[in-house]
Amino acid sequence: MFRKSPILGTVKTVLAYRRFYASDSSQFINRVQSPIQAGQALYETRPHLLKAGEVTPGITALEYFERRVNLANSLPQRSCAIIVGNQIKYASGPVFYPFQQNNDLYYLSGWNEPDSVMILEKPDDNIDNIVFHMIVRGKDAFAEKWEGFRTGTTGAKEIFNADESVDLSQLSPYITKVIKRNDNIYYNQSQNEHAKNSSSIFSTFFSLPEESKHTTNINSILKMHGTGKKIKELNKVIAPMRRIKSPAELRVMRRAGQISGRAFNQAMAKRFRNERTLHSYLEYKFISGGCDKPAYIPVVATGSNALCIHYTRNNDVMYDDEMVLVDASGALGGYCTDISRTWPVSGKFSQAQKDVYEAVLNVQRKCIELCKASNGVSLHDIHEESVDYMLEELRNAGLNGINRADVNALYPHYIGHNLGLDVHDIPSITRHGTLKPGQVITIEPGVYIPDDSNYPPHYRNIGIRIEDDIAIGTDTYTNLTVEAVKEVADLENVMQNGVTTIVEEDVLESL
16 A cells, blocks of 8 residues: 655665764765665765655655655546656667666656656555555666666665565566556556567567567557556646646756856866867766766857757867857756856957847846746747847847848747756646746747858857746746856956856765
């Protein structure tokens, strides 16, 4: 049955050990090994990354429990929600990409291991009868010798509060039993498109053809046992939940934005001469400042490279008469930030660069002021306003002959997007819905002026984007990335005089 009171630490066992620091907080004495072996960081194994009670950075076991309760309350009786976790993806042979969990599964459990399935089952309207199932890789000494520890079925219950947990080898018969006893099945069919390693139990479950004599994937199970059952897309139920961030989620995103914004300032002060070292420096600063990883592959685009919206080659040199457009940021606890800044390589704006930059910055300022729930606007409303603002600002900058169609060519992307566990979060949520308190969106106007005789020569090949992450309030907003300077005077001061903000060189030093 559904656990009535989730574990407020990460494990039931009270551990008889403590972690000590030397008096100057910069040296560690001998480590006392934790008796817990898990497939991801826990407070008991990584107390410098998580606080007591947290399952993932900033998010407690209680909050994950409440999310599952909220999902269950959205489902009718005799329902089950099935969420298929992601697999490790391979670039070539044994060379793998960093693992990225299915974010719906992560949102509801904090579980961050591959080859897993979560099921939330609601037999009736009694909340105490809801069952949280986890189907996971079992403990395997040989595999763990090569790949690292696994949490296993016992850990899924003891640490992550699953009511029932079974080994992956039982996946097909286990899911069959759950589907048979429920009338409403919620799952995203697109999740059946998984890796092709036929030797894997997990991939076999999804990849074998439906005509196989063995019932080995969800589609074939539903085909055999789903007659008369209602099959519904789970994403439509979870997306509205993920749209509104809790106070804890906002704190995590604010911290990641602070770290990332300070990294930008330090990068500006370094006056780099090529894109790849600027790229590398930013990623180093995101992680050394306390983020887990970059939120996405950065754009570091100098001069005309900035005319490509998603330029990621990042291998050109940087000339003094150009600006560099950087779109990069860090992620913490799974939550992404998204920052864009543009600055002159020389450390000082030319008049033409300043004119276009101020036009874009003015548009951003006006759009950010709209980011209050009391204004009753949608993301689409803000975009439409941004186009009108951009037309006015570019005319003020000297592009007198342009019209709205010209602006759509010079500013070809949308004003922003939802932000959260994904950089472009919950795309199924309409842009036309009124903004709600707790929603986080980006505001990122941009202008990209081609080498075209229709535009003044001194404006050609200029690409500028300015982006911040905005948390919607009722009568106000919070800029989660405010540390990254963007005023012309501030940018020039940082580039010419360095930064005065104290930045943590390493997360350990902040303990």
